[in-house]
Amino acid sequence: MMLTPLDLLPDALNASFKIVPAIMVTGMLLLFLGIGYAFRVADTDDLWVAGRSIGNVENGMAIGANWMSAASYLGMAALIALSGYYGLAFVIGWSTGYFVLLIFMAAQMRRFGKYTAPDFVGDRFNSDTARAIGALTTILIGFVYSVGQARGMGLVGIYVFGGDYTTMVVLMMAITVGYLALSGMLGATKNMAVQYVILIVAFLAGLYAVGFTQGYSTFAPQIEYGALLSSLSSEFTEPFSSSSYYLWIATAFSLIVGTCGLPHVLVRFYTVESERTARWSTVWGLFFICLLYLSAPAFAAFGTDLYANNVGQVYGANGMSGAEGDVIVVLASQLANLPTWFVGLVAAGGIAAAIATTAGLFIAASSAAAHDIYTNIINPDATQRQQLIIGRLTIIALGAIVTVTALNPPALVGELVALAFSLAGLVLFPMFFLGLWWENANREGALAGMTTGLLIWTAAVFNELIFATDAGPVVPLYADIFPAVGAALAGTPIVFAVTIGVSLVTDEPPERIKRIVRQCHSPEPMGQQQSAEDVVSASNGPVSGDD
Amino acid sequence: MADNTSRSSERRTDIETDGGVETDGGTVDYLDARVNIFKPSTPFMRDHLKIVWTMFAAWVLIVFGPVTATYLAPDLMTSITVLGFPLHYLLTATGAPLGALVLSFIYARKRDQLDEKYGIDHSTPKTTSDSGAVASDGGSEQ
Numbered sequence: 251m252m253l254t255p256l257d258l259l260p261d262a263l264n265a266s267f268k269i270v271p272a273i274m275v276t277g278m279l280l281l282f283l284g285i286g287y288a289f290r291v292a293d294t295d296d297l298w299v300a301g302r303s304i305g306n307v308e309n310g311m312a313i314g315a316n317w318m319s320a321a322s323y324l325g326m327a328a329l330i331a332l333s334g335y336y337g338l339a340f341v342i343g344w345s346t347g348y349f350v351l352l353i354f355m356a357a358q359m360r361r362f363g364k365y366t367a368p369d370f371v372g373d374r375f376n377s378d379t380a381r382a383i384g385a386l387t388t389i390l391i392g393f394v395y396s397v398g399q400a401r402g403m404g405l406v407g408i409y410v411f412g413g414d415y416t417t418m419v420v421l422m423m424a425i426t427v428g429y430l431a432l433s434g435m436l437g438a439t440k441n442m443a444v445q446y447v448i449l450i451v452a453f454l455a456g457l458y459a460v461g462f463t464q465g466y467s468t469f470a471p472q473i474e475y476g477a478l479l480s481s482l483s484s485e486f487t488e489p490f491s492s493s494s495y496y497l498w499i500a501t502a503f504s505l506i507v508g509t510c511g512l513p514h515v516l517v518r519f520y521t522v523e524s525e526r527t528a529r530w531s532t533v534w535g536l537f538f539i540c541l542l543y544l545s546a547p548a549f550a551a552f553g554t555d556l557y558a559n560n561v562g563q564v565y566g567a568n569g570m571s572g573a574e575g576d577v578i579v580v581l582a583s584q585l586a587n588l589p590t591w592f593v594g595l596v597a598a599g600g601i602a603a604a605i606a607t608t609a610g611l612f613i614a615a616s617s618a619a620a621h622d623i624y625t626n627i628i629n630p631d632a633t634q635r636q637q638l639i640i641g642r643l644t645i646i647a648l649g650a651i652v653t654v655t656a657l658n659p660p661a662l663v664g665e666l667v668a669l670a671f672s673l674a675g676l677v678l679f680p681m682f683f684l685g686l687w688w689e690n691a692n693r694e695g696a697l698a699g700m701t702t703g704l705l706i707w708t709a710a711v712f713n714e715l716i717f718a719t720d721a722g723p724v725v726p727l728y729a730d731i732f733p734a735v736g737a738a739l740a741g742t743p744i745v746f747a748v749t750i751g752v753s754l755v756t757d758e759p760p761e762r763i764k765r766i767v768r769q770c771h772s773p774e775p776m777g778q779q780q781s782a783e784d785v786v787s788a789s790n791g792p793v794s795g796d797d
Numbered sequence: 798m799a800d801n802t803s804r805s806s807e808r809r810t811d812i813e814t815d816g817g818v819e820t821d822g823g824t825v826d827y828l829d830a831r832v833n834i835f836k837p838s839t840p841f842m843r844d845h846l847k848i849v850w851t852m853f854a855a856w857v858l859i860v861f862g863p864v865t866a867t868y869l870a871p872d873l874m875t876s877i878t879v880l881g882f883p884l885h886y887l888l889t890a891t892g893a894p895l896g897a898l899v900l901s902f903i904y905a906r907k908r909d910q911l912d913e914k915y916g917i918d919h920s921t922p923k924t925t926s927d928s929g930a931v932a933s934d935g936g937s938e939q
Contacts, residue, residue, distance in 0.1 A: 338889045339864075346860045346897035353849045353904055472891070476881030487886050489875065495868040499861065506860075529908060533901045540898050547890045687834040765828045772827030773841050773917045789828060 259415065260405060260573040262561045263581055267412040271594020275410050278448065278598050279425055282441050282605065286429045289440045308443055309522050310534025315446035316514060317344075317535065318542055319395075319607030320402025323449060323600045325664030326543070328575035330550035331557075331564070332662075334485045336493040336501070338547070340664055343505020343671070345543045348536040351510045352529060358686045358770040359519045360528035363781035366520075367513035367614065367678065368622040373783065374685040375696040376763055378627050383700045385618035387677045388513040389644075391670045392615035393652060398666035399604040399611075400656030405577050406600040409584075409593070419656050422601065426608050427649035431642045445606040450541055452599025456579060457545050460552050460586045467548070475548040482554055485565045500736025501668065507738050508671025511679030514607075514614035524775070553582035560585050576663050612645045619644040660715050668735040669711065675738035676703035680745045688750075689767040695753030699745045706741040710734045762786065841915055848907050852900055859896035863888035 259265070319325075322344065330337035362370055368388055372381025400419050403426075407418030429441075461467035467474035479487050490498065509515065518535075519528045557564050557578070564570050574581060580600065583593045620641035625632040632640075659666060677700050684691040684699075714723045714734040723729035731740050758764075769782035776785060830838040837843040867874040867885040874885040882890075912918075 335886065335889070338886070341890060342860055342893050345894040346856065349856050349897045349901050349904075350853075352901050353852060357908075473880060476879075476887065479882060479886065480878075487875070487883050489864075489867045489871060489885055495864070498864055502860070502864075526909070526912070529905045533898075533905045536898050536901050540894050543894050544891060687832065689832040764832075767832050768828050768830055771832050771842060772830075773845075773912065773915050774827060775918060786828065 260408070260577050260581065261571065262557070262574050262585075263409055263577055264584055265408045265412055268410060268590050268594060270591040271410045271597060274591065274594050275598045275601060278602060279429075279605075281444070282602075283425075283429050283432070285441045285444060286432050306522075306527050306530045307534055309518060309527065309531035310538055311446040312442040312521075313515070313518050313531060313535030314538030314542075315442035315449065315603075315606040316518060316610040317539055317607070318446070318449060318603050319667065320399045320406075320600060320604035321607075321664050321667035322539075322542055322546070323453060323603035324402045324406070324576050324579055325398065325662060325667065326546040327550040327553060327578050328572075328662060329664045330547050331486075331554045331578050332570065332572070332575045333492050335487060335489045335491070336498055337550070339498045339501040340505065340668070341543050341547065343502040343668075344509065345536065345539055347506035347509030348532060348539065350506060351515070352532040352536075355510060355516075355682060355686060356519050356528045356532045357525040359516055359682070360522060360525040361770045361772075361776060361782050362686070362766070363520060363776075364783075366617045366621055367516050367682075368618050369626075370516075370685065371678070371681050371696065371700075372622060372626065374763065374766070375681070375691070375693045376759065377693040377697065380681075380693060380696050380700065381622050381626060383697070383704070384678065384681070385622040387673065387700070387704070388618040388622075389615045389648070391513065391674055392611040392648060393655075394673065395611050395667055395670035396608050396648070396652040397655045397659055398663040398670075399608045400652050401659045401666070402576065402663045403601055403604040404656065405573060406580060406597045406604075409577065409580050409597050416657055420653055422604070423608075423649050423653040423656070426605050427612075427646055429605075430609050430612050430645050441609070442606050445602045446538060448602040449599040449606070450538070452595050452602070453542055453549075453579070454545060455592075456583050456588075456596040456599070457549050457552070459588055459592060460556075460582050461548070463588065464552065464556065464586050466552055466555075471548045471552075472544045475551040478551050478555060482551065483558065483565055486551070486554060496730075496739075497733055497736060500733055500739035502736075503742075504672040504675050504736045504738035505668060507675035507679045507742055508668075508673070511674035511677070511682060512671070513618070513674075513678065514610040516682070517610075517614055517617075549579055549582060553578040553585075556582050556585040572662050612648055615648055616641040616644040665735060672710070672735060672737045672741075673707045676707050676741045676745060679738075680742060680749055684746065684749055684753075686767065686770055688753075689764040690753055690758050691749060692753045692756055692759040694756040695749040695751075698752040699749030702748045703741065703745045706732060706744065707737055710737040841911075844911055844914075845908070848904065848911070852904050852907075856897060856900055859900070860893050863892060 326337070326340060326344070329340050359370070362374075364370060364373060366385075366388070368381050368384030371384035372378060400423055403422035404415050404419035407413070407422055408415060411418065411421075457471050458467075461471040461474065466478055485491060518531075522528050522531055554564050557570055557574075561570075562568065570578075577600075580593060580597050583596045620637045624640045625637055629636070661669075680699055680703065681696055685696070709728065710732045711734050713725055713732075714729050717724050765786045766782045769785050776782075827839065827841075830842065832838075832842075834846070837846045863874075863885060867889075871885075875883045877884040879887050
């Protein structure tokens with residue numbers, strides 16, 4: 251299914267310059283720039299972790315906005331509309347994973363309390379090589395993930411400004427990069443709460459308006475769309491028609507462990523006041539996410555029905571194209587004959603979603619480059635100014651590469667993003683999990699495990715996307731076991747086994763590292779600016795006799 | 798630099814773990830307590846992991862239960878209709894995300910109660926965490 255060639259113009263979408271939506275979207279972008287400028291930062295503590303000052307609901311909203319990218323806002327409904335029951339694997343994977351993150355990792359990460367995700371890998375396993383692999387993976391994730399966002403922004407931009415796909419992608423990415431290079435994490439975090447409000451209001455308003463005007467629903471479209479399902483084409487609900495049970499589980503599993511390994515998600519826990527805030531803000535974040543994820547299937551159902559009634563067949567050879575699917579949320583509003591300004595609002599929400607997530611990803615990637623690679627490995631005496639410069643240069647360079655790649659993306663928005671998840675689930679999640687929950691996991695184990703994970707993922711992507719022909723993947727058996735979007739189901743256990751096995755046959759990690767891990771699990775409160783390492787080195791007096 | 802004197806001094810004495818064997822008498826140095834997810838080494842970790850594993854099992858059931866049931870009994874799951882939905886669709890699209898949200902809330906509540914039981918207070922004022930802190934905000938309404 252990932253091999254269908256993508257045509258990049260959504261035919262059914264009314265693509266032309268529209269004055270009111272254009273003003274709305276421009277105004278929104280100016281607002282982001284303004285907030286970013288007002289909260290612009292000059293020191294790295296603020297750039298990376300917002301001074302560790304963010305509270306419960308605000309961080310919850312930031313988690314939501316950071317999370318709900320074009321993949322959620324646009325891609326989710328597209329996947330459900332185009333691939334039916336299989337699309338629900340994405341709903342499940344992208345929402346319920348937060349629970350695993352909450353019970354196993356959120357508070358412990360906060361206690362570990364460094365700056366970036368590669369920081370964790372490097373410090374926990376006491377290895378600059380591990381830090382470098384972690385940092386490169388972070389940058390790779392940011393890249394793959396952002397390509398999906400750029401595609402989403404470009405497609406929606408076409409509705410608002412007309413023009414062609416290329417111009418729109420370039421324009422939108424330029425705005426995102428400009429705003430990020432100005433504001434950094436504090437500005438981005440302040441913006442994320444605003445972006446969340448815009449995107450959720452726009453999405454729900456669109457859903458309610460479409461449902462109400464078309465007579466689908468009144469007050470609870472999230473439940474009322476059930477009545478519509480029997481009248482839709484059977485592809486919409488039939489289980490395992492377009493994909494196997496294995497692929498379904500593999501996809502959901504990959505997205506879940508990917509959630510727990512994504513650097514831009516984990517860094518949100520470094521920005522909060524305390525570990526209790528880390529926990530409750532996760533609950534809030536999941537609540538905010540569920541608002542959208544419970545609504546997306548309804549939007550997909552409405553959109554599918556409207557498409558079938560107004561445009562033509564949804565499924566089959568002449569059915570809905572990938573580009574149309576990716577804008578189905580906007581398309582549904584348009585097909586429901588809602589006023590232009592209103593459809594513009596829905597489009598603006600999609601752009602807000604894409605910008606917020608791209609911001610989070612680029613910051614994670616730029617801190618990986620500036621903090622983890624440059625400062626920790628290349629130039630240990632780097633000044634804050636140098637770090638900021640490297641960080642901003644990374645943002646600009648990454649922006650350019652993403653823009654170029656997004657001009658000819660190999661898959662749907664949601665699928666592109668899912669690739670980043672399987673990478674995170676394969677390479678980073680096992681390191682975070684074992685690093686936090688098994689004090690004997692050591693450097694050699696981590697290096698072996700991360701290398702294994704990278705190999706499995708790279709092989710899956712090359713096999714299924716890059717070297718694949720029209721006939722299918724190069725090695726079909728490998729694609730069956732390690733599908734690119736779901737490689738973590740079979741792969742993550744292998745990475746776990748390799749990490750544990752190698753750790754067992756090599757030396758145990760030093761006592762200092764073990765004590766840091768223990769501090770992550772201690773219930774004792776810690777100071778707001780403290781990391782587990784600070785506590786351990788402060789208390790390194792006499793090692794109290796082991797009972 | 799924050800001093801960490803709050804350890805052991807105000808640890809409450811009422812930490813009777815249920816059936817625990819090595820209870821350290823209420824003064825645990827967590828920096829000496831091994832961390833292994835399958836072998837909790839302190840009463841706190843034991844209590845915590847009990848919650849974690851129970852809830853994790855519930856989560857697995859909610860998340861992977863419906864799709865597996867649909868795989869095993871496709872006709873049954875697709876033919877039952879609730880609120881217009883085929884049962885498999887309702888449980889997957891609505892049941893699983895909502896279930897995870899409810900579980901998250903329950904977990905955070907339980908963890909707050911655990912903090913209260915062990916006398917942990919997160920209202921650390923700025924950086925200097927003094928030892929006089931009392932567990933006053935055990936509430937969880939936010």
